[in-house]
Amino acid sequence: MSSKERIKAVIFDWAGTVIDYGCFAPMHAFIQTFEEAGVPITDREARVPMGLLKWDHIHAILQMERVETAWITKYGTQAVKEDIDRLYVRFEAILMESLKTYTDPIPGALETVEQLRNAGLAIGSTTGYTASMMAVIVPEAKRKGYSPDCLVTSDEVKAGRPYPYMIFRNLVELGIYPPKAVVKVGDTVSDIQEGRNAGVWTVAILLGSSELGLTQAEVESLHPDELAERMNQTRLIFEQAGADYIIGSIAQLPLVIEELERSGLERGTR
Structure with a gap:
C-alpha cells in the first residue's frame, strides 16, 4: 500500500468555494461600480469573468459587446486603461467596505478541509482577490475556522488566472511535486483554466x-426541478471548461480524491 500514488495537496479557491456562498461580495461591488459610472450591468455580466484579478475582471466586462456598446453610447468612445483604473479604484473601495461580512464558511467546507488534513494532505489556496483584500478576509475566515497552509494572491505573481503562477507558487511553498499529485478546487471557469494550465487535477x-x-x-x-435544471446548466459550463470532476458540494471532494488514488493518478484523454 505504501507504493500507492497519493494526492499530496488540495489548492482551493476562496470566495464561492470555501467562503461566501454564491460569491456575492465581488458581484455586488462590480454592479454598484458600473451603476455609478452610468453603465449598469446585469448579475450575469458581473459574474462571467469571476475568478480573474479584479482589474482584469473589469477589463473583461468592458469588452463584452453589450457593455462596450453602452459605454460608447454614454462616453462617446471605448473605455481605455485610465477608465479601467478609475473603475477599479472605486470597485476596491466598495469591496473593502463589505468584505468582512462575506467570510462565512460554505456548509461542509470546514469539515472537508479537516478530513483532508487528517489524511495528511496540504491545503493551499489561490484567489482573484489582491493581498490587501485578503488582509481583511484572512483573519475573519481564521476566526470562523478556516486557515489554509498557503495563500497566494493574484497580485503576488506575474499574472493571475487563467495563468498557473499562483498554483506554481503554492507548490513551491508547500514543497509539493509532481503536479499530478495536486487537486485544484474552484467555482469558476477561470479556476478550472488555472488548474489545467498548471497540469493539476481540476474539480468544479x-x-x-x-x-x-x-x-x-x-x-x-427553489423547486427541486428548477434547482436541478440550473445545476445542469452550470455543470455544462464546467464540462466545456474541461474540469476533470464536477461535484455537487465540497463535501464530495474526499470521494473524488479516493477515486483519483484508486486510478493511480493516471490521466486518460481529457
Whole structure:
C-alpha cells in the first residue's frame, strides 16, 4: 500500500468555494461600480469573468459587446486603461467596505478541509482577490475556522488566472511535486483554466459557486426541478471548461480524491 500514488495537496479557491456562498461580495461591488459610472450591468455580466484579478475582471466586462456598446453610447468612445483604473479604484473601495461580512464558511467546507488534513494532505489556496483584500478576509475566515497552509494572491505573481503562477507558487511553498499529485478546487471557469494550465487535477463545485449564482436561501427554496435544471446548466459550463470532476458540494471532494488514488493518478484523454 505504501507504493500507492497519493494526492499530496488540495489548492482551493476562496470566495464561492470555501467562503461566501454564491460569491456575492465581488458581484455586488462590480454592479454598484458600473451603476455609478452610468453603465449598469446585469448579475450575469458581473459574474462571467469571476475568478480573474479584479482589474482584469473589469477589463473583461468592458469588452463584452453589450457593455462596450453602452459605454460608447454614454462616453462617446471605448473605455481605455485610465477608465479601467478609475473603475477599479472605486470597485476596491466598495469591496473593502463589505468584505468582512462575506467570510462565512460554505456548509461542509470546514469539515472537508479537516478530513483532508487528517489524511495528511496540504491545503493551499489561490484567489482573484489582491493581498490587501485578503488582509481583511484572512483573519475573519481564521476566526470562523478556516486557515489554509498557503495563500497566494493574484497580485503576488506575474499574472493571475487563467495563468498557473499562483498554483506554481503554492507548490513551491508547500514543497509539493509532481503536479499530478495536486487537486485544484474552484467555482469558476477561470479556476478550472488555472488548474489545467498548471497540469493539476481540476474539480468544479456547483452548490455555493459563482457560476450557479444563488444564495443558500435560494437554493433551499427553489423547486427541486428548477434547482436541478440550473445545476445542469452550470455543470455544462464546467464540462466545456474541461474540469476533470464536477461535484455537487465540497463535501464530495474526499470521494473524488479516493477515486483519483484508486486510478493511480493516471490521466486518460481529457
